[in-house]
Amino acid sequence: MIRETKLRIQKMSIYGLTLLLLYILQTTPGFLTFWGIKPLLVLPLAVSIAMMEGELVGGLFGLAAGILCDTSGITIFGINSLLYMGACVCIGLLVIYYMQASRLNSLIFTGVVLGIRELFEFFFYYVMWGYEDMRLILLKHMLPMIVLTLVVTPLLYWFVCQVHGYFRRKGNI
Secondary structure (H helix, E strand, O other): OOHHHHHHHHHHHHHHHHHHHHHHHHHHOOOOOEOOOOOOHHHHHHHHHHHHHHHHHHHHHHHOOOOHHHHHHOOOHHHHHHHHHHHHHHHHHHHHHOOOOOHHHHHHHHHHHHHHHHHHHHHHHOOOOOOOOOHHHHHHHHHHHHHHHHHHHHHHHHHHHHHHHHHHHOOOO
């Protein structure tokens, strides 16, 4: 019992430190910037954790990822937190009851959540206020950011699978 608790704490610490590291990399100016666009790194990690660890752990890491994104984003504080937490809880439940954890599903889940987030932001921050050339914002900023995020998603899914598999073999948790 004590050994399983220690292993669980170690695994969650690895996930938490990885989340913080990815947030630092995501918000570092000029790092991983392609044509002025940066990928969102914390969301694919939270989605992958939700797929491998279930709805409770996934929801908590989704909440943490959302809070981190809220601290550096232009949206109202809490929007990303609620969206990511709700999405990760749903993803965790979907994988438990209906789907399998796979690289393709991680791409689908990350793309759907990111698409909802970007469309929400696009509508409430640009369409409602009548910005000119809104389609340029969508086509030259939001869609490339989604594509760049989807490019790094398999790597983060692989990392979470490796951590999850290591601790499962080590202690059956």
